[in-house]
Amino acid sequence: MDDPILTAVAVALSTRAVEGLGDAAREALASVMRLVRRKAAEHRALRAALAAEPASGGGDDRAVAVRRALADAAAHDPDFDQELRRRWASFHQTTVRADAVTNTVSGQVTGPVVQARDISGGVHVGLPPQQHRP
Known part of the structure; x- marks a missing residue:
């Protein structure tokens, strides 16, 4: 099963995710990276995956x-899994923009939204105007 959090962490660790982040987000991601590196010291597959050079076509194979390796480490160490998820949630919170918009539709909707x-x-919602045919 593909865990979206582990996938996101792996992509962040395998790419230059730190570029373009604000100070708080950069520190939160660094906290995730420190935790993973500490775990890698005792987990051979994770250590090897982190040390691998990205393929010339990109970081997909490395990710x-x-x-x-993260999934294996998390499966064998529930404390690591829990802390990794807590730190990732902290990082994620720092990347949510204050001016972000959340759109919600609820109840019975009978027309376009x-x-x-x-x-x-402009925005036009509805049927196109009738065209006159000669």
Whole structure:
């Protein structure tokens, strides 16, 4: 089963995820990385996956290897799994923008719904106008 949190952690560890992050997010991700590196000291597959150079085509192979090793380490150490998830949640919270918009539709909707944050120009909802045929 593909765990989205482990996949996200693996991708972050296998790419240059730190570029473009603010200070708080960078520190939170560094906390995740320190935890994983400490675990790698005792987990051979994780250590090897983190040490592997990315393939010339990108970091996909490395991310898959890191994700598998993380899953194995987490399965064998529930405390590590729990702490990894706690630190990842902390990182995720620092990356949520304060001006983010959440659109929600609930109840019975009987017509079109438009959900948007910023719109430049007009929005038309409905059937196109009847065209006259000669």
